[in-house]
Amino acid sequence: MISKTQSDKLNCTTNLRFTRNARTAWEIVLRSVSSRFKPKVLLPAYIGYTDREGSGVFDPIEATSSEYAFYGVTRNLGIEMDPFEEHVRSGKVNIALVIHYFGFCRNDMNRVRSQCDEYNVTLVEDCAHTFNLGLKGRKLSNYGDFSFFSIHKYLPTTCGGILKVNTARFDLEPHRDLEGAPTTVLEQYAISDYEEIYRRRINNFKLYESLLPRHEGLEILFELKGEDIPQSFPVRIKSGRRKDLYFYLMKKCMPTTALYYQLITQIARNEFPLSYEISNEILNLPLHQDITSDDVSRICAQIDEYFQVHSKAV
Numbered sequence: 001m002i003s004k005t006q007s008d009k010l011n012c013t014t015n016l017r018f019t020r021n022a023r024t025a026w027e028i029v030l031r032s033v034s035s036r037f038k039p040k041v042l043l044p045a046y047i048g049y050t051d052r053e054g055s056g057v058f059d060p061i062e063a064t065s066s067e068y069a070f071y072g073v074t075r076n077l078g079i080e081m082d083p084f085e086e087h088v089r090s091g092k093v094n095i096a097l098v099i100h101y102f103g104f105c106r107n108d109m110n111r112v113r114s115q116c117d118e119y120n121v122t123l124v125e126d127c128a129h130t131f132n133l134g135l136k137g138r139k140l141s142n143y144g145d146f147s148f149f150s151i152h153k154y155l156p157t158t159c160g161g162i163l164k165v166n167t168a169r170f171d172l173e174p175h176r177d178l179e180g181a182p183t184t185v186l187e188q189y190a191i192s193d194y195e196e197i198y199r200r201r202i203n204n205f206k207l208y209e210s211l212l213p214r215h216e217g218l219e220i221l222f223e224l225k226g227e228d229i230p231q232s233f234p235v236r237i238k239s240g241r242r243k244d245l246y247f248y249l250m251k252k253c254m255p256t257t258a259l260y261y262q263l264i265t266q267i268a269r270n271e272f273p274l275s276y277e278i279s280n281e282i283l284n285l286p287l288h289q290d291i292t293s294d295d296v297s298r299i300c301a302q303i304d305e306y307f308q309v310h311s312k313a314v
């Protein structure tokens with residue numbers, strides 16, 4: 001019988017599921033694989049928490065009683081490939097998580113994918129700081145068997161996440177109560193102009209690059225490459241001045257964030273000293289779509305003034 005109207009709900013759809021937030025999506029992944037094996041998760045040794053929000057990456061590990069191990073990160077939060085591969089080959093982990101920090105695609109993703117394939121490890125991309133879903137043909141978020149996003153880090157909503165499923169190997173668990181995204185989130189998602197959001201964020205990033213003062217106390221962490229759409233403009237502030245600069249800018253009504261200024265205690269300080277160094281120095285300057293080029297100029301001028309007063313220019 002030829003039907004008069006369309007009825008197949010999955011026909012012509014994308015592989016996305018809306019969730020309460022990114023951590024819910026991550027927890028659904030962990031619960032879903034649990035029916036096949038007990039999750040033993042390989043995590044990057046740069047994961048933070050706050051007393052108010054907990055840890056979006058680690059709380060689901062604890063909630064599902066998953067086992068875990070850490071791999072080190074490089075100076076700009078890339079994947080330390082040797083330890084990563086050693087763990088994957090060891091047979092002691094069955095899930096690997098890669099975090100695309102601050103919207104920047106991590107290094108060696110093709111190699112990460114092929115190692116995970118070879119050793120039968122499920123790859124998950126944490127795209128909570130990225131948001132290039134609408135862009136066709138992009139690789140980011142398609143390397144993993146799963147990837148997850150955080151809508152409220154990108155759009156003016158109080159919650160919202162997305163789980164992207166790129167594999168048919170697992171039956172996804174249905175949402176539990178309160179694990180779906182509220183209507184307000186779906187509406188904001190539907191009306192947002194992503195091309196315009198990307199354009200503004202990328203322009204602001206480039207403006208920071210050209211206007212930020214070159215001081216020995218300030219290191220720019222990332223360059224914008226092919227697919228990157230930045231969540232913020234991360235810098236490292238040296239000589240123990242990060243906290244001071246953070247409060248200095250706050251007093252000037254220019255609030256910034258420091259992701260992550262506090263690492264989860266499971267990351268051993270003596271094993272991962274570089275993670276603690278970055279955590280003590282990181283400062284994320286705002287570049288979201290409400291930030292104007294004038295705002296960026298003023299922030300850069302204020303940072304310059306801070307360094308003029310507090311340290312010698314290069």
Ligand SMILES: Cc1ncc(COP(=O)(O)O)c(C=O)c1O
Nearest residue numbers: 021022023056057099126128150
């Ligand atoms: C890298 C990363 N992944 C996941 C999350 C969790 O995001 P959400 O607040 O949407 O659960 C966060 C934030 O907490 C994060 O920084």
